Amino acid sequence: MSNTPIASREAALRIALAARTLNNLNVRALVEALADKCGLPITEDRLAQLTVEDLRALLAGDYADQSCHVGVDADTLKAAIRLLWGEGVAGSDFPPVQAYADGDMPGSLRVAIASNHNELLDGHFGSCERFLIYQVSPSEIRLVGVRSTLSTADAEDKNAARAELINDCQILGVQSIGGPAAAKVVRAGVHPVKRPIGGEARDMLAELQGRLLAPPPWLAQIMGVPAHSLAKFEADMEEIEP
Structure with missing residues (x-):
């Protein structure tokens, strides 16, 4: 299968949400089945043409031996097809990003946020649907990317693949x-x-931004500046020790 069978982040999100609804079925197998049914690339318009019977046939067909066959009831099939159509998948689920070029924000850091909805920090590293990518400077916070974790679904080591992302x-x-x-x-x-x-x-x-001018040792090392206390920030943040 092509490395880029899905035409857009919106289409990728629809597929990921539908797979989760279908008892967390194998995403790669679902993508391959949809590619055969819809053609490549998989676009939002092509997904919108699918029917419940199409999805039922895909789940019971040739992809059954690739973990794409699941036993689901009619209501679940309908819920999955509505997600593939885009119903209930608001555009804000993948928030719009702002343009960014290297050097735009002097003294900034790049921060990834594990997220499942909108611009919320609400995800577990191993199961979040995407990472929100921000550039943070003392004077500005800019969303510069949204990276779906769909591409890591079939990785042998999913945690390593997510870290690489x-x-x-x-x-x-x-x-x-x-x-x-x-x-x-x-x-x-x-x-x-x-x-x-x-x-x-x-x-x-914003809490992190407020400490950039007086960073703790680990942050100072990243920034290449003298270290200062970050006690107030760390009171609400549990740092992960390597």
Whole structure:
């Protein structure tokens, strides 16, 4: 299958949500089945043409031996097809990004946020649907990318694949992350920070932004500046030790 069978982030999100609704079925197999049915690339318009019977046939057909066959009831099939059509998948689920070029924001850091909805920090590292990518400077917070984790679904080591997806970032914000996964994130050059309370991504980023001029040792090392205390920031943030 092509490395880029899905035409847009919106189409990728629809497929990922439908797969989750269908008892977390194998995403790669679903993509291959949809590619055969709809043709390539898989576009939003092509997904909108699918019917419940089309989906039922796909799940019971040639892809059954690729973990694409699941036993689901009619209501679940209908819910999945509505997601493939885009119903209930608001455009804000993949928030619009702002243009960014290297050097635009002097003294900035790149931060990944594990997210499932809008601009929320509400994801576990190993199961979030996407990473929101922000550039953060003392004077500005800019959303510069939204990266679907769909491409990591069939990886042999999903945690390593997710770490690679964000390896251009310096900090990762998550609600939760396991120790082995955190070690892989650290090896990718990213510093994981756990915020169990979750909430708006920009709330965490604003707290971080307010400390950029007086960073703690780990942040100072990233920035190449003298270290200062970050006690107030860390009171609400549980730092992950490598």
